[in-house]
Amino acid sequence: MRIGMLTGGGDSSAINAAIRAVVRRGLAGGHQILGFKNGWAGPINGDYVEMTAEMVSGILPKGGTILGTSRTNPFKIDGAVDKMRENMKRLGIEAMVCIGGDDTLGVAHKLNHLDEPVPAVGIPQTIDNDINGTDYAIGFQTAVTVATDAIDKLHTTAESHHRIMVVEVMGRDAGHVALYAGLAGGADIILVPEHRFDIDVIIDRIKKRRQGGKTFSVVVIAEGARPEGREQVVTSEKTDAFGHVRLGGVAEHLADVLEEKTGLETRSMNLGHLQRGGMATPFDRVIATEFGIEAIELVEKGEFDRMTSIQHGQVTSIPLAEALTLRPIDERVFEMAQIFF
Numbered sequence: 001m002r003i004g005m006l007t008g009g010g011d012s013s014a015i016n017a018a019i020r021a022v023v024r025r026g027l028a029g030g031h032q033i034l035g036f037k038n039g040w041a042g043p044i045n046g047d048y049v050e051m052t053a054e055m056v057s058g059i060l061p062k063g064g065t066i067l068g069t070s071r072t073n074p075f076k077i078d079g080a081v082d083k084m085r086e087n088m089k090r091l092g093i094e095a096m097v098c099i100g101g102d103d104t105l106g107v108a109h110k111l112n113h114l115d116e117p118v119p120a121v122g123i124p125q126t127i128d129n130d131i132n133g134t135d136y137a138i139g140f141q142t143a144v145t146v147a148t149d150a151i152d153k154l155h156t157t158a159e160s161h162h163r164i165m166v167v168e169v170m171g172r173d174a175g176h177v178a179l180y181a182g183l184a185g186g187a188d189i190i191l192v193p194e195h196r197f198d199i200d201v202i203i204d205r206i207k208k209r210r211q212g213g214k215t216f217s218v219v220v221i222a223e224g225a226r227p228e229g230r231e232q233v234v235t236s237e238k239t240d241a242f243g244h245v246r247l248g249g250v251a252e253h254l255a256d257v258l259e260e261k262t263g264l265e266t267r268s269m270n271l272g273h274l275q276r277g278g279m280a281t282p283f284d285r286v287i288a289t290e291f292g293i294e295a296i297e298l299v300e301k302g303e304f305d306r307m308t309s310i311q312h313g314q315v316t317s318i319p320l321a322e323a324l325t326l327r328p329i330d331e332r333v334f335e336m337a338q339i340f341f
Ligand code: F6P
Pocket: 010, 101, 126, 127, 128, 170, 171, 172, 223, 246, 247, 276
């Protein structure tokens, strides 16, 4: 078969491991794999490269995506879906493997339902880990590792200076990165979008810690977290092609409020895109590899409009439609985190 592949949306650290697995398993199955460049811009512009085993040699641990990515939404550009459809027909594409988050997977789902459908399967990839029906999206574990390492480092300087340190992590409208990195890094307070926070409660906790002899506090806050009665803090009101505003700056805002209200020296740090780079963890590399292989197997079996997933340690697949709603944090884990406040 002639199979197209693309990577769309925000990148992360294990995409190349998935690309490698798709190519290696695809070639082993006697298929041709065409790698489209820069997300959905690739099929729209007919921009592709025929993948060889040599091209994916040595990319397993490397962050980013060798295919490039973009936040292009073909359903928001006049004529783009038709152009994409024509290019795929011309190239003889019989199936697509689409690697990305909810936006990329949403387009993949729609392709399966066009009048002239493009059979497509998805591989979940986002540091946000907000895709339903899978315990993990590739990239999440590496992002948590990067954020945990940063929190460890910020702990020591907070302690030396007897300061409050507010650390902002990504995750858009989900608090998975904040919750897991916060727990792993021993944060004193973890703030997530799923629960609006109360500044007075945070101040109270910080004061209690001081009364107990702890002269510093580390607060981990998800970029999408907000107090009661306030909107999310954004760096730009402008929305991308999928309607998302650019979040960022809530840590700085919270640090200002905490310093003003407690009189304690406070600093903030936004970890930003650092969380999307670096060498992928072994776990991410393994699930990316399993997902890549599973994706080709879905294509071979003609099981389209599905996404690879991992549930209770087992790699499986689910209908793409089920994946496209926001996966909230595990409330049980969030409750556990409260013990350490
Ligand atoms: O969806 C992944 C993500 O890293 C979010 O956590 C974050 O809000 C967003 O992408 C940032 O997007 P960009 O790379 O376009 O700044």
